[in-house]
Amino acid sequence: MLSRVAAVLLACVACAAHAQDYPARPVRFIVGFPPGGGPDVTARAIQQKLSENLGQPVVVENRPGAAGFLAIERVARAAADGYTLLMMSSNDTALPALRKKLPVDLTRDLAAVTLVTAGPMALVVPAALPARNVKELIAHAHAQPGKLTFGSGGVGGTVHLTGELFTSMAKMKVLHVPYKGSADILAAMLGGQVDFSFPSITIARPLMDAGRVRALAVTSTRRASSLPAVPTLDEAGLAGFDRTAWYGVAAPAGVTKSLIARLNGEIVKVVATPEMKELFNRQGLEVQTNTPEQFAAFIKSEIRQNGKLVESAGVSPE
DSSP: OHHHHHHHHHHHHHHHHHHHHOOSSOEEEEESSOTTSHHHHHHHHHHHHHHHHHTSOEEEEEOOOGGGHHHHHHHHTSOSSSSEEEEEEGGGGGHHHHOSSOSSOHHHHEEEEEEEEEEEBEEEEETTSSOOSHHHHHHHHHHSTTTSEEEESSTTSHHHHHHHHHHHHTTOOOEEEEOSSHHHHHHHHHTTSOSEEOOBHHHHHHHHHTTSEEEEEESSSSOOTTSTTSOBTTTTTOTTOOOEEEEEEEEETTOOHHHHHHHHHHHHHHHTSHHHHHHHHHTTOEEOOOOHHHHHHHHHHHHHHHHHHHHHTTOOOO
16 A cells, blocks of 8 residues: 555656656647638747747647648647647637547547637628628628628638627528638638628738728627727627637647646746737737636537537538
């Protein structure tokens, strides 16, 4: 009995020592989307300061493909030593509902570290569209059922599911057109092929400032600090509407709790600075951190909510 107790104590000491010695080599952030998107922007924003605090380089590695799943699988299959991390996004939590047989389970094969940032999307229309507010857009759609086009970055993504929730609550019949990303959507909007979409504020802001697109609302329950004059969809009449894009950090399952706690503390410390909060605010995002346990519960909640949206949208799993 005593030998077993001693073994447990030695294991605990070893884990603690490992967490203190970490890291002894570069740490990799795996991002499942191309450079310039929300997950990439978030990873690169904290990269330098986290490198300074850890005393080792933090490298951002983009592995786009399969709607972010290639990056998820890469991290889930990595050694559970804390040197390979995933910059998760809200898109990831729709994958279980979109793929019949995923070889990786988000809650079983990944360890939640912390939520990092979250921000609303903006309901945007081209400047040429006569709708000046949400009620006018809904009336415009009702007057021409099936004629208006809604652009998203792909079936089952955050923008698509946000649009499905919007059209369902507004009882609108529109045509969904998937594109490769927000830049393509906005280009199509300027070309007259798309009537509305829900890009991130960061992506849409330059065209908004130039007067080429118009923001009618934001998707969160609170107004965005970067667009204080733009109402929420809840304020515009769609009571309870609440959808945000979020980004957070996960590690392979099996990473010790002490190391997860260390990573959580270091990342929270980095993003809690006034400079980092201001940087993210300019991107239309707000710093939102939590404990590993809270983030794990949040991921499960998002998987459930996205599953319901995928089902209501009539999207068939691949």
